[in-house]
Amino acid sequence: MRILDKHNTVLMEESDEQSAGDRPGVDRGDLRQILLDSLPDATIKWGKKVTGAKPLGDGRHELSFADGETVTTDVLIGADGAWSRIRPLLSQAMPEYTGISFIEVDHFDADRKHPAPAAVVGGGMLFALAPGKGFLAHKETDGSLHIYIAVKTSKQWLDGIDWTDSDKGKAVLLEQFADWAPEIQSLITEAGSALIPRTINALPVGHRWDRIPGVTLLGDAAHVMSPFAGEGANLAMFDGSELGKAIAAHPGDIETALSAYEKELFERSEGVAKESADSLEVIFDDNAPQSLVDMFASFAPRRRSPLTEESPHHDLPLDFGAAAASRSRVDGACGRARRPDPAAARRRRPGQHELSDRPPRRRTSGDRPDPSRVGRQRASR
Numbered sequence: 001m002r003i004l005d006k007h008n009t010v011l012m013e014e015s016d017e018q019s020a021g022d023r024p025g026v027d028r029g030d031l032r033q034i035l036l037d038s039l040p041d042a043t044i045k046w047g048k049k050v051t052g053a054k055p056l057g058d059g060r061h062e063l064s065f066a067d068g069e070t071v072t073t074d075v076l077i078g079a080d081g082a083w084s085r086i087r088p089l090l091s092q093a094m095p096e097y098t099g100i101s102f103i104e105v106d107h108f109d110a111d112r113k114h115p116a117p118a119a120v121v122g123g124g125m126l127f128a129l130a131p132g133k134g135f136l137a138h139k140e141t142d143g144s145l146h147i148y149i150a151v152k153t154s155k156q157w158l159d160g161i162d163w164t165d166s167d168k169g170k171a172v173l174l175e176q177f178a179d180w181a182p183e184i185q186s187l188i189t190e191a192g193s194a195l196i197p198r199t200i201n202a203l204p205v206g207h208r209w210d211r212i213p214g215v216t217l218l219g220d221a222a223h224v225m226s227p228f229a230g231e232g233a234n235l236a237m238f239d240g241s242e243l244g245k246a247i248a249a250h251p252g253d254i255e256t257a258l259s260a261y262e263k264e265l266f267e268r269s270e271g272v273a274k275e276s277a278d279s280l281e282v283i284f285d286d287n288a289p290q291s292l293v294d295m296f297a298s299f300a301p302r303r304r305s306p307l308t309e310e311s312p313h314h315d316l317p318l319d320f321g322a323a324a325a326s327r328s329r330v331d332g333a334c335g336r337a338r339r340p341d342p343a344a345a346r347r348r349r350p351g352q353h354e355l356s357d358r359p360p361r362r363r364t365s366g367d368r369p370d371p372s373r374v375g376r377q378r379a380s381r
Helices: 016-020 028-037 115-121 155-159 166-176 182-189 232-249 254-283 290-298 320-327
Strands: 002-004 010-013 025-027 050-057 060-065 070-073 076-078 096-107 125-130 133-139 145-152 196-202 215-217 376-378
Touching: 002 290, 010 290, 025 028, 096 155, 096 182, 096 254, 115 125, 115 133, 115 145, 115 182, 133 182, 145 182, 155 196, 166 182, 196 254, 215 254, 232 254, 254 290
Parallel strands: 002 125, 076 215
Antiparallel strands: 002 010, 025 376, 050 060, 060 070, 096 145, 096 196, 125 133, 133 145
C-alpha cells in the first residue's frame, strides 16, 4: 500500500504483507467461484430478474420477474443490492449521491505493456490524492491494474459526458488532473479498457425499519454505504451468517428469528456507515493526502488500517466492490430461507460476491477480467 501526492511523491508506503497483517487477500472472482462451487446444483436460478414485489398478508409476498413469472414466498430475504426491489416493502429510503464519482479503468498485463502505470501503483493498493480528487488503485493477481479515478463533482457533470468515447473521456479526465505528474496521468492515458462511470451512493446512516412479517434485508440492500470503511463486503457476508444462525436458533418461529437478526443488524451497520461517511471526508478533504497519511500514522503501532480501526471484522480500507456495485443492475432477490448448512456456518466470512444473470465461466489467460473481480478483499479474522 502506498500514498502519493499529485507530484508522484511517496508520502507513505508499506509492503502488502505489512498492510495485510492477519487478513490475507482474495480476488472477488475467485471467492465468488468458491462460494458458487459450494452450493448444490440448481440452488441458484440464473436470469431471474426481479421487477416487483408486493405483500399478500400473513408474511407472504409475491415476486414478479422480467420473464413474466410470479412466485409466492413464505420468507423473503432481499439480498439484491443497492437498488433493491425488496427494500420498498420495508423502507422508503433510497441511496443518495455522496458527491464522489469514480471512473473505472483497467490496464491489462501491466508489467509488460504498461510499465509506467505499473510503477506508480506498485504491488498492492494505491492512494494518489489531492483535495476533491484522486486515484484509488490496486494490482490484481493476474497482473492487471484496476483503477478508480475519483472526482468530487455533480451527477450532472458525470452524466453530461459520453464515456463510451474513450478518447473524449480521457481528455476530460486529463483536464481534471492537468497539474498532476505525467507518471500519474499515465493511469488515464494508457488505460486499455472502457471507461465506466460510477456514482458513489449511500443510504442514510442509521437506516432501519419496523418489523414487517415475512421479509428482511441483508448486505447493500440493508445498508449500502460508500466504500471508504472497507466494510460493505464483510458486512454482507456476516449478515448472511448471522441471519442463518438466527433462523437456526428459532426453529419454527421465523418472526422471532428475524427480529433478533434485525436488532443486531441495525446496531452493527450504523457505526460502520458513519465511519464510512467520515472516511470519505478525510480522503478527499482540503488537506488530502496528508490527512490520510496522518490517520494511518496515528494507528501505526497496531498496524491497523485507520479507516477500520474500531470494527472487529474490517478488511480493506476501501471496499472497491461496493463502489462497483453502486450502479449495478438489480438481478434478483433470494426467496424462501433455508436452514443454513452447519459446515458452511463454520467458514470464515472473507468478503462479498455479486451474482450476475448468468453462470460464470472460468477464466483463461486470454480472458478479460470477470466483472465481479472489482477488488481484492481482505479476509477478516
